[in-house]
Amino acid sequence: MNLYKIWNEKRKRTIFLIANCGHETKRINKVSAFGENIETEVPLINGKIEYCHECLGKMAVRCAWCGRPIFIGDFITLYTPKDPNFVPQKGSLTYKEEPLRLVGCQRVDCAVSGSDYCGVWIPPGIVHRQKSGIEMALENLGNIIIGNNRNGKMDFEVVKHREMKE
Numbered sequence: 001m002n003l004y005k006i007w008n009e010k011r012k013r014t015i016f017l018i019a020n021c022g023h024e025t026k027r028i029n030k031v032s033a034f035g036e037n038i039e040t041e042v043p044l045i046n047g048k049i050e051y052c053h054e055c056l057g058k059m060a061v062r063c064a065w066c067g068r069p070i071f072i073g074d075f076i077t078l079y080t081p082k083d084p085n086f087v088p089q090k091g092s093l094t095y096k097e098e099p100l101r102l103v104g105c106q107r108v109d110c111a112v113s114g115s116d117y118c119g120v121w122i123p124p125g126i127v128h129r130q131k132s133g134i135e136m137a138l139e140n141l142g143n144i145i146i147g148n149n150r151n152g153k154m155d156f157e158v159v160k161h162r163e164m165k166e
Helices: 003-014 053-058 133-139
Strands: 016-018 024-026 028-033 036-041 075-079 094-096 101-104 119-122 126-129 144-150 153-159
Touching (some): 003 028
Antiparallel strands (some): 028 036, 075 101
């Protein structure tokens, strides 16, 4: 790491800014929710920060399956419970009532695979819905679907299958 990068990282951790939410914050700081912490760098847009780290922590919700936090910027799943008597974790979110779809996290013990990621948790605490890899595959039968995590966004790309000529 060069000296400018080291200096810039230290600067982001020490200079305080006033976010649009009205609170003082740093560019890089800890976000806490439900007993867990992550380190987050908030984007500086036109010289301003939208939310402080404390407000970002308040926007977190619990995964309906494991109860661990889903932080702003995390990928989410929208699963339907197989068990009709399933009780979601307290503090979790129902995305849709019919059929019941619950907001779940991206962790390996909750999400079956990365192809199930179908959105991102964004401010002020809502689902930004995207097509999952499975949905893309079903819409493009016979083609190849490639997934990439680019800058916190799961992108799926369709590669057209070419039939080989004999």
